[in-house]
Amino acid sequence: MCRLFALSSRDPVSPMRAIEALNVMKEGHDGSGVGLFLSDLGGPFGEMKDAPILSGIFTDEGLKRLDAYMGERGFVTRKTLELDPRTKPPLGTPVRGSYIARAYEAPADLKAKSQAERELAYMLMRVELRHMGEEKEDIRVFSFWPDTIMVKEVGDPMEVGEYLGLDRPELACRRILAQGRQNTNYAINLYACHPFFLQGVCTMTNGENTAFVPIREYLLSRGFPGYMGYQSDSEVFAHIMHFTLNRLQLGIEYYKHVITPLSDAEMAEHPDQALLARIKQTCRKLIIDGPNCVIGCLPDKTMFMVQDRKKLRPGVVGGKPGIFAFSSEICGLDAAIPDRDQHADFQPMHLDTAIVRPQCQEVTICNQLQSLPRPH
Template sequence: MCRLAMKTASEPFSPYDILKAMEAMQEGYDGSGLGLLLRGVEFADFNYQPTQPILSGIAHTEDALRRLNHFMQARGYELKYDHEFDLDLTKIESKDRYKYFVMVYKTPDEWQDLPQDEIDEKLTFTRLAIRRNGEEHNGDLTVFSFWPDVVMIKEVGWPLEVGQALGLDSGRIKSRICMAQGRQNTNYGINLYACHPFFIQGIGTMTNGENTAFVPIRDWLTGRHYPAYVGYQSDSEVFTHILHYVTKKLKLPLQAYKHVITPLKAEELEKHPQGDFLLGLRNSCRRLIIDGPNCVMGSLPDETCILVMDAKKLRPATVGGRDGEWAMASEMCGLDAMIPDRDRHLDFQPMREHTVVIPPERQEFKIWSQFDPFPLPQTA
């Protein structure tokens, strides 16, 4: 069982704060993988424009880095900023780390008139092409994200050590949202691509459980033949892709995600005001029903944060904070570490029917129950 911590605040903060929360929850993971997703990014030594895509990953050899730079240049991306981590590689277990890259690019000029969807696809396919390139060269190049305003870091090891090794405590990178996951390796190998959070087109999620329905879900997603539905080194990657599918491909509201991954029973839907629609949705998306237990935490491009509880409610999760600063964690001690001086009476532990949404304004969090109706577009 893994550990999750996520904080969203109006004032950017250092990811190291979240690593401290991970440290507080140390019982729950084995150091087989740590992942960080930063959104709403600020660099101390660069005036970052949030429309510029940031490429995050690891070059394991000098040759890989050279290839990467050549690759990006050839596609017309202009490097605007290359973040230099204050590295201390002695604290990293793996010995094949040549460079952790967080590089800001300017997209090619000819993209200016392209519709946003097309730009999104181009960025995604660039990331996939880099990933493939790495895979074709014995995995010497690992790429986590290529998206505006998102930085991702993944490494094997313990949170504070990884943080110190990368100099994250220096405060040179800050963000308004930080997601962190400490992995307890279960079924699948130790692999950087298996570390949460998972990311696709602005959507990032992480979870603390095992999804036993993984194989049928993977088979179905793969059958969409959408090039970005690949990977699946971890059973939890499907949560991210399902959220992407529901919100981007089906263009359904966020609430529909809960109805897709953990639909209500037929007899419950009979009483639901939107039961007829939801029953049909459940049938159509039947292969996307997850089998947790899982608590899924995620963040979206508009800086909305969500927490979706699975139907078994066998995984813990808690939300708390105050105006302008909210956090979610799989354990109470994680939440305490992130926002110690909050009103604990306002903390909330979601149950099986709940989705918690923290809107970008960060004034409050909203609890939405699956039994309640939700606004559906005219199309539904």
């Protein structure tokens, strides 16, 4: 199993707070990889919320190709953060090149377009850059999006965090997703490392998605360029959320009804039975099989946790006004927020979606048997 930890905070915090929580859950991951999603940034990046930030790893030749690519499209660098390793690589961590987060000023013609058009352009550029780097592995791109930085590497999370100096103030942020990987299903590949990101949607998973192949084939058939990759069977969880929000125009309360719909008997008593029956029929190829615990963050900075019906992967949510955490184990919560009311900790069951809104005031529980908000 992997171990997951996420923080939602009113004030920026260091990513090392999440890494330290992963470290106390070390028995649940083998140090084969670590991934970080950082959003709602503080520091200098927080002062340029609309500037798309490119996150990745580049060789010297890859940087030259990146500069030429961005220059041809009229993008101008506003700020670059290079994570210069402070020590020798940890055991098992290769020497790769430059770990970079770079914010850009978009060209005037793109800035004049609608938000949807800009978001599509950023996604297409990320995909194109990823394809450019695949043969020589001189360009690895994890995200190209405003107010977002991603870091992925092979190795023990704590050792990698210290190696890259992730405690630096430029990386302080309000939303963090962190995963310590146990390599069980696939070869070690940075694109297989959680979290997974697409147009502001980010998720990570502890479990095994045994319905992966039909879900992947359905998503690939939608003709959307962002539905690609799939080095991990868990990447589809981010894409299903993206599909729910953007194609179905449904909110977080509907996500569980897409991936784990109610039984016909449960649905017969539901006040929204007709709508849920249509969703179940239309999205039947997106129904998952577990066991899976999924933690994610939405474009509006809402964070959530869900379980599937098998409920065989641990997960708990807790905190206090101003800061909440989602963790694979209670000891992770204890490490990150020791002064919370532990009696208020909540472990979602198979019908629940645990939600923390950006204001970080409380944990809201949405149960699949409850009435739903009206679709947009």
